[in-house]
Amino acid sequence: MELGLVVLIPTSSVVVLVWALQRALIYFPDTSNVPPAEHALRGGEDLSITTSDGLDLGAWIAPASPKAEDP
Numbered sequence: 756m757e758l759g760l761v762v763l764i765p766t767s768s769v770v771v772l773v774w775a776l777q778r779a780l781i782y783f784p785d786t787s788n789v790p791p792a793e794h795a796l797r798g799g800e801d802l803s804i805t806t807s808d809g810l811d812l813g814a815w816i817a818p819a820s821p822k823a824e825d826p
Contacts (some may be wrong), residue, residue, distance in 0.1 A: 789813065 769792070792799030792815040802814040 791815070 792801050796815060796817045798818045800816050802816045804812045804814055806812065
């Protein structure tokens with residue numbers, strides 16, 4: 756009986772804690788504007804790609820380092 760309580764109480768506590776904090780465990784992406792590429796990458800450029808269904812996607816492109824080897 757005591758062993759059951761030793762296992763049941765901590766397990767129940769963890770379940771209750773996770774249930775109580777579940778909103779904090781959900782991923783909420785950052786909705787702020789993305790800065791221009793040159794603010795984060797040296798030589799970076801902003802790129803706009805339009806998909807076949809008309810959706811415009813924003814992207815960054817970074818040039819290869821001059822030290823990069825040609826594969």
